[in-house]
Amino acid sequence: MTAGLPYANGNLHVGHIAGAYLPADIYVRYLRACGRDVAFICGSDDHGVPVLLRARKEDVEPQIVVDRFYAQHRTDFAGLGIEFDFYGQTSSPEHHEISQEFFRKVLEAGLLVKKSTEQLYDDGMEMFLPDRYVQGTCPHSDCGQPGALGDQCESCGRTVDPMELADPVSVLSGNRPVVRETSHWFFKLPELSSFLETWLEGHDEWRSAVRNFALGLVREGLVERSMTRDLEWGVPVPIEDAGASGKVLYVWFDAPIGYVTFTSQWCQEQGKGGDEVGKWWKDSDTRIVHFIGEDNTIFHAVIWPAMLKAEGSYCLPDQVVANSFLNIHWPGESEEQKISKSRGTAVWIKDFLSENDPDPLRYYLTAIAPENQRTTYKPEEFISRNNDELVATLGNFVHRTMTFAHKYCGGVVPEEEISSEADLDQIASVERLPERLSEEIEQFRFKSTLQLLMAEARRANQYFDASAPWKTRKEDLSTCRRTIRACLQTVSVLGMVMSPILPFASARIARMLGREESSWGWEYSSASLKGGEILGEAELLFRKIDV
Numbered sequence: 001m002t003a004g005l006p007y008a009n010g011n012l013h014v015g016h017i018a019g020a021y022l023p024a025d026i027y028v029r030y031l032r033a034c035g036r037d038v039a040f041i042c043g044s045d046d047h048g049v050p051v052l053l054r055a056r057k058e059d060v061e062p063q064i065v066v067d068r069f070y071a072q073h074r075t076d077f078a079g080l081g082i083e084f085d086f087y088g089q090t091s092s093p094e095h096h097e098i099s100q101e102f103f104r105k106v107l108e109a110g111l112l113v114k115k116s117t118e119q120l121y122d123d124g125m126e127m128f129l130p131d132r133y134v135q136g137t138c139p140h141s142d143c144g145q146p147g148a149l150g151d152q153c154e155s156c157g158r159t160v161d162p163m164e165l166a167d168p169v170s171v172l173s174g175n176r177p178v179v180r181e182t183s184h185w186f187f188k189l190p191e192l193s194s195f196l197e198t199w200l201e202g203h204d205e206w207r208s209a210v211r212n213f214a215l216g217l218v219r220e221g222l223v224e225r226s227m228t229r230d231l232e233w234g235v236p237v238p239i240e241d242a243g244a245s246g247k248v249l250y251v252w253f254d255a256p257i258g259y260v261t262f263t264s265q266w267c268q269e270q271g272k273g274g275d276e277v278g279k280w281w282k283d284s285d286t287r288i289v290h291f292i293g294e295d296n297t298i299f300h301a302v303i304w305p306a307m308l309k310a311e312g313s314y315c316l317p318d319q320v321v322a323n324s325f326l327n328i329h330w331p332g333e334s335e336e337q338k339i340s341k342s343r344g345t346a347v348w349i350k351d352f353l354s355e356n357d358p359d360p361l362r363y364y365l366t367a368i369a370p371e372n373q374r375t376t377y378k379p380e381e382f383i384s385r386n387n388d389e390l391v392a393t394l395g396n397f398v399h400r401t402m403t404f405a406h407k408y409c410g411g412v413v414p415e416e417e418i419s420s421e422a423d424l425d426q427i428a429s430v431e432r433l434p435e436r437l438s439e440e441i442e443q444f445r446f447k448s449t450l451q452l453l454m455a456e457a458r459r460a461n462q463y464f465d466a467s468a469p470w471k472t473r474k475e476d477l478s479t480c481r482r483t484i485r486a487c488l489q490t491v492s493v494l495g496m497v498m499s500p501i502l503p504f505a506s507a508r509i510a511r512m513l514g515r516e517e518s519s520w521g522w523e524y525s526s527a528s529l530k531g532g533e534i535l536g537e538a539e540l541l542f543r544k545i546d547v
C-alpha cells in the first residue's frame with residue numbers, strides 16, 4: 001500500500017490529507033483488522049524543481065529544505081494517526097542506487113533513447129529551465145489558461161511540454177527564455193501504448209474517472225517523454241556518456257521508484273533481505289495499491305506502469321485510487337475557492353493539530369471525501385458535524401451506555417441473557433455491521449462506510465430511547481440490565497468498526513470496555529462481550545468545539 005510522495009517543499013494541508021493519505025490509512029487499518037499482511041509505504045519526494053525554487057528563495061542548500069519538511073511531514077502524519085511502516089526520502093543514497101539501476105534496465109530494454117532536443121534557456125541565469133522553472137499559457141487549445149507550469153497545466157490537469165507554452169517566462173528572472181540545444185533520454189512510451197491500453201481495459205474495477213482519464217491519454221496517442229533534466233539536484237543519470245554530465249533523472253521517473261526503495265529500506269530495517277522485497281514487489285500474490293491525488297493520475301496510471309513493464313521484474317499496480325481536490329469555503333467569503341498557499345486559504349495540519357484532536361478531522365474529511373468529484377471544506381460545517389454527529393450522536397450513545405453500566409450494573413457487563421424482540425433486533429443489526437462495512441471499504445467507498453456507521457449509531461440511540469432504561473431501572477432492573485447489555489455490545493461493535501476512520505476514539509472505547517485494542521479484529525465475534533466482563537472507566541469520546 002502506498003500513498004503519493006509529498007513534495008518536500010511545503011507543509012501539508014487538509015487537501016493533501018483528504019486526497020491520498022487518509023483514505024490509504026483507513027484502508028490499511030481495515031486490512032490489518034482483517035488480519036492481512038500489509039506494508040504501508042510512503043516518503044518525501046525530495047527532488048524536482050519546486051524544492052530548488054524553495055531553496056533558492058531561502059538561500060540554502062536543497063537538502064536543508066527537504067530535511068526540514070521531511071521532519072514536519074512525519075510529525076503531521078503521526079499527529080493524525082497516519083502510520084506508515086516506512087517513511088523514507090528520495091534523497092537517500094539507497095534511493096539513488098535503486099533508481100539508477102532501474103534506469104539502466106529500461107535503457108538496456110531499448111526503451112530509453114538519447115535525442116538532441118531544444119530547451120528553454122535563461123540567458124541571464126545561464127541555465128536551462130526544465131519543468132516549473134518556466135510558466136506560460138496552456139498549449140492545449142480547449143484550455144488555453146494562463147499560469148500553466150512547464151510540466152503540467154493546473155487548470156486542465158494535462159501534461160505540458162514547456163517548448164509548447166505560449167508566452168513562456170522564466171520563473172527565476174522573469175525574462176523571456178531563449179531556445180538552446182541539449183540532449184536527453186526519452187522514454188519510448190508509444191511502444192508501450194498497446195500494452196497499456198489492454199492493461200487499463202482489464203481494470204474495469206477502478207474508479208471510472210481514473211481509468212477513463214488514463215485510457216483517454218493512451219488512445220489520444222502517447223509521445224516520447226524526456227526522463228532526464230539539466231539540473232544539479234536529483235539522481236545523477238547513471239551512464240558513461242559525455243552527454244549525461246550535469247543531468248539528473250526526471251523527478252517523476254525517480255519518485256515512484258521511491259515506493260520500491262522505501263520497501264527495501266523497511267525490509268532491511270527489520271533485518272530481512274532482498275527476498276523480502278521480492279515478496280512485496282515481484283510476487284503475483286501481492287496486491288499493489290497506490291493512493292494518490294488526482295493530479296498524479298497520469299504518472300501512476302500510465303507512466304509508472306509503463307516504466308514497470310519496461311524494467312520487467314516488478315509487478316504492476318492492482319489499483320490506483322485517486323481522489324479529487326478539496327476546495328475551501330471560508331466563513332464570510334461569497335464563494336468557495338481552491339486551497340492555495342499563496343492566497344492563504346489553506347488549513348495547515350500543523351495549525352489544526354495545535355488546537356484540535358485528530359479524529360474529528362479524520363471524520364470530517366471522510367464525510368466530505370472527494371471520491372468522485374471536488375468537494376468543499378467548510379470550517380463551520382466541520383464544527384457542526386463534530387458537535388451534532390460525533391458528540392451528539394456517537395459520543396452520546398457511548399456516554400449514556402457507559403454511565404448506566406457503571407451506575408446500575410456495577411461496572412460489569414450484565415449477566416442477563418438478551419431475550420426481548422427489540423434487544424434481539426438491536427443485536428442482529430450490529431451483527432451484520434462489519435460485513436456491510438467491508439463491502440464499502442473494499443470498493444474504496446469510505447464516505448458511504450461512514451454513513452452506514454453513523455446510521456447505526458443513530459439507530460442505537462433510538463433503541464436506547466425506546467427501551468427507556470431510566471424507567472425500567474425503577475420498575476424492573478433485569479430488563480434495564482438486558483438493555484444495557486445490548487447497548488454495551490453495540491458500543492463494542494461500533495468501537496471495532498470505527499477503528500479505521502476514528503482510531504483514537506476506537507482505542508478509548510477499547511479501554512472503556514476493559515479490553516485490549518489489539519483484541520479486535522473485524523468479526524462480530526471478536527467484539528463480543530461476555531456477561532461478567534469488568535468494564536474500564538468511562539472517558540469522554542469527543543469534545544464539543546466552540547464556534
Ligand SMILES: [Zn+2]
Binds near residue numbers: 144157
Ligand atoms: Zn490546460
